[in-house]
Amino acid sequence: MSAEEETEEDIEEEDGEIKLAEHTPAPPTERIWMDVYLDQDGRLAKHDWCLDTGIIKNQGGEVAKPKGFYITILNKMKYILEKDLGHTRGSPKISQAQISLILKDLDKVDGFYDKWWRTESSQLEAFITVVQHRRPDLSKRFIIDAVTRTLNG
Structure with missing residues (x-):
């Protein structure tokens, strides 16, 4: 992964130091339909998912703190x-x-x-x-x- 691709999205450890790496989102045609919030029925949205890890992007409004x-x-x-x-x-x-x-x-x-x-x-x-x-x-x-x-x- 090049230095240009590094962002705050994911944390990987290499040689004892923390490097920031970006998730690779699937193309827009590959997005999947899922609930936006787990506690609200009936609300669906297309979600990105990472091509590298398969992790589905959170679109629930809550964002992790640094x-x-x-x-x-x-x-x-x-x-x-x-x-x-x-x-x-x-x-x-x-x-x-x-x-x-x-x-x-x-x-x-x-x-x-x-x-x-x-x-x-x-x-x-x-x-x-x-x-x-x-x-x-x-x-x-x-x-x-x-x-x-x-x-x-």
């Missing part, structure tokens, strides 16, 4: 725990090493930052699982609160 968004959330969680804001006094803090381990775990989740097919809600579920794997003492509610605070600024 890595920087999750770095911001983890730093906000670190700040909240350091300042005892909305959390029990004397709770264990999040170290920079734990943040790095969580980010490495997120990088290992298949297609975590892939905007082609990943939704924000599926990212959030995986994020909660990864954070609680490293820090089982942090509640789901606390993590969601940190995400909400990040979204609200």
Whole structure:
């Protein structure tokens, strides 16, 4: 794949560094009819799919967040725990090493930052699982609160 074809659509690791690669959409005549939203009956649209991987493009409106968004959330969680804001006094803090381990775990989740097919809600579920794997003492509610605070600024 040439440098011109690299975009933020897919993440591949080569030689220890993260390279961004583009999905190759099927020609317009090859698009497939599918539901736009899983929770709404009767709405169909033609969807692109990747010729290389066979992954169907998400057209549901929810778009995956970039890595920087999750770095911001983890730093906000670190700040909240350091300042005892909305959390029990004397709770264990999040170290920079734990943040790095969580980010490495997120990088290992298949297609975590892939905007082609990943939704924000599926990212959030995986994020909660990864954070609680490293820090089982942090509640789901606390993590969601940190995400909400990040979204609200």
